[in-house]
């Protein structure tokens with residue numbers, strides 16, 4: 001399902017999001033947060049821990065409706081959204097393949113997934129239960145589930161945290177491979193600047209809580225040219241634009 | 247499931263673990279159970295010989311009655327009637343109790359309001375519910391099965407309410423993002439999480455239900471094991487009473503071994519293969 005015509009981008013305009021605890025303490029997580037993600041673009045939300053990134057994604061996923069403001073999702077193709085959560089969130093009582101197929105709409109349930117499983121290195125794991133997978137493999141299964149649905153927009157919430165460096169690196173490459181095969185409007189949350197610089201087309205830099213946009217950093221260098229050296233240059237230019245942001 | 251109050255009656259209880267570790271290991275518990283039951287029969291036989299009385303027949307006598315009743319077909323007719331009521335009451339109680347329990351577990355306000363009702367019903371004696379059901383709805387099958395179910399429902403409600411409180415919201419959120427249909431949510435999100443609670447409610451459920459069914463039959467039905475026991479009580483025929491009781495216990499054991507345990511093994515297969 002390729003995007004057709006002039007597409008409406010993902011547009012976010014959240015005026016305020018405040019959590020109120022039972023004790024009456026209120027925490028304002030988001031304030032005047034607005035940004036856009038263009039059609040087919042891979043964007044990163046970069047911000048310090050606890051600034052409100054997960055909160056933003058939860059609002060966009062429709063899981064949290066208690067906020068003021070609005071947002072708009074792309075109106076192309078499937079209208080579907082997909083998410084890779086901070087934890088893999090696979091159903092432990094279903095196999096890897098069942099987990100992926102269950103997320104598919106009825107008309108796609110029986111589609112051939114061989115290519116997707118192969119590209120994520122999951123071919124031999126299709127009939128395993130999540131408890132039999134390492135965290136890295138479970139994360140790959142979560143990626144497979146998200147991409148299998150052919151979403152109009154894909155949300156990823158720090159999909160590579162608590163993995164060792166090599167595994168995370170390998171997963172980033174796999175993510176890029178499946179994403180390039182079918183470029184999908186994607187918004188990924190991270191607090192890892194290097195990760196954002198390797199993966200994204202643009203970085204939306206958030207201020208500490210309450211989150212709002214400090215600025216946008218466009219990474220115009222094509223991904224295949226982002227060698228370690230080039231990424232180092234990008235890093236320097238990022239630090240010039242956003243001094244004090246790590 | 248029939249082992250609600252006497253753990254010894256489930257040979258499969260321990261076989262559960264050992265079936266996977268070779269036939270020899272699987273045979274051991276079965277052998278132990280057989281020897282244990284034979285020992286009980288022997289003790290019973292010795293005691294019956296030591297105090298011979300019509301009120302205390304030995305195992306051979308009970309066996310003879312069992313064969314006689316089986317040959318005439320009575321045994322199967324009455325076992326069937328009781329089994330049917332147990333199954334119907336079980337289904338009604340599990341479905342109604344699960345729905346109520348899940349609702350109470352999901353909505354705090356409803357739970358606070360209805361909790362006193364649950365406690366009230368938990369504490370109404372089974373006999374009172376049965377008598378009132380017969381008075382209000384007549385001596386019929388619906389009243390009988392309904393009375394048994396109502397006795398069991400509060401227990402199911404309490405167990406399933408615990409289960410609903412323990413539901414992990416992350417799975418529901420995943421299902422919401424990926425737009426699972428209502429049926430898929432029940433089948434793949436809700437039921438698997440509730441499975442341990444359903445199993446617990448079932449186990450204690452059938453043990454309780456079949457005992458109450460006997461009372462219901464005794465008070466207002468004209469067939470079933472309970473009716474037969476009442477009949478032979480009036481005739482003071484202890485051998486027949488024991489024959490019917492043991493036959494029904496055996497039936498419930500078979501149900502446990504051939505139905506409940508395989509279903510449970512299937513439902514928990516994903517737990518058996520740790521990483």
Ligand SMILES: Nc1ncnc2c1ncn2[C@@H]1O[C@H](COP(=O)(O)OP(=O)(O)OP(=O)(O)O)[C@@H](O)[C@H]1O
Pocket residue numbers: 019020021027029047048049050051052053054055056191209
């Ligand atoms: N349910 C909640 N109730 C109250 N406060 C909350 C709730 N969820 C989040 N918060 C608060 O909102 C703020 C933002 O949380 P959020 O989880 O969005 O941060 P984050 O940017 O995703 O952080 P991290 O990088 O650690 O995942 C935090 O200060 C957090 O304490």
Ligand SMILES: [Mg+2]
Pocket residue numbers: 053054055086157
């Ligand atoms: Mg977060």
